Amino acid sequence: MADDTSGLSVPPKKLSHSELKEYAPGLQPRKMTAKYEKQKETLLRDRKSIQQLHKQRVHRGQSAATQKYESRMERKKIDREKKLYPRNREWKDADYFIDQYLKREAQMKTERVRARKIQNVEVKGNDEVMFVARVAADFECSPKVQKIFRELRLYKPYTAVFLRRSGENLKKLALVRRQIRVVKPIRQQVEDLIRTRGFAKVDKQRVALSSNQVIEERFGEHGFVCIEDLADTLMKGDEEKFNLVTHFMWPFKIDEAFNDQSNKVPGVGRSAADSGRHLQDKVEQFPFRFMDSLMEQACRRGKSRHWMGPELIKALPSKKEAKFLMKVKRKKVALKAKERKIQAKFDAIAETDRKVARKLRREHKQQREEKKAAALASKNKSWKVAMKKSAKAKEKKEAKRRGEDRRLIAMYGKKKSTAKKRPPKKQSKVE
Structure with missing residues (x-):
């Protein structure tokens, strides 16, 4: 048999796809194998899963950040409410x-x-x-x-x-x-x-006295160079220098x-x-x-x-005035103590009144409940009697109807029923 590729020369070992087309224009490239296709599918799937995981991680991070921000804002709100409306604040009356x-x-x-x-x-x-x-x-x-x-x-x-x-x-x-x-x-x-x-006052600003340079710039004319000089002027200096230093600080x-x-x-x-x-x-x-x-x-x-x-x-105040003031103070304290005792008595009486009122209220409530129960029981009893009466009336009606039927049968005889009788069921033959 003659070879179909007799007109083609043998190609070199390594050629690109374009070079191969030029070398052999009628030659088609080899199709991808099933194995290669499978590998490609797995790669694409893995890439998609990695992208999805990345998106999930980003979303999780954003949600965690938002949660942190919300919790921080809630905490601030609670702290603000606690400052405005503290729970441990005592109730103050109008008298206070x-x-x-x-x-x-x-x-x-x-x-x-x-x-x-x-x-x-x-x-x-x-x-x-x-x-x-x-x-x-x-x-x-x-x-x-x-x-x-x-x-x-x-x-x-x-x-x-x-x-x-x-x-x-x-x-x-x-x-x-x-x-x-x-x-x-x-x-x-x-x-x-x-x-x-x-702290020194320099151009209406608060500057710390960390070095002697600020003092030297301000008080070089007066001979103050360091912090020790300022201390000496404050303790032993004349009034003008004292005022200068105090207003500077x-x-x-x-x-x-x-x-x-x-x-x-x-x-x-x-x-x-x-x-x-x-x-x-x-x-x-x-x-x-x-x-x-x-x-x-x-x-x-x-x-x-x-x-x-x-x-x-x-x-x-002199000693006499001080003694008099102390007496007045003691009297005021004694009066306040008496007022407290009287108030305590009034409170005790009010408490007993409250207890009596509570007891009376309880008794009234109990009486009301008993009345309600009695009314309900009487209602149930009357209903039962009415039911019995209606049952007896029904029985009387039925007896009366039965008596009339008997009288009519005796006079005219029994009526033949017009309803068709059902045929009897066929019994299966027993062999």
């Missing part, structure tokens, strides 16, 4: 607010009287330094007290400044004695405080020193006295030892009374 208002009025009257007395007295101070810290919030202070705080540059609670023990300052501090804490500092303590908590923040958020006075939180006690409890971490308020110091004996100054003590 009336008492608070009356106390505030009395306090303002005493403040006015004390201010008048202090203005008439000449207070002689000296050049000692005081470290004054404000404890009370704005809502706990009268407008006059707030004005004094603004003059002393104590704009916010838990801020402190250095002041001279002059007559004017002592008068101001005597009027705000309940809302402040006063300390007589040492030079080393002043230096430590400036180094750790000192920002008021100290006490709550930052304690590093505790519970020191902050909240909107509905504790009173000024409680917050002051809280401040004194935390003061061990601070280089200063906080003392009681200025007027309380003046009422004591010894060094604190002497340090206050004899002129300002004249403005305080």
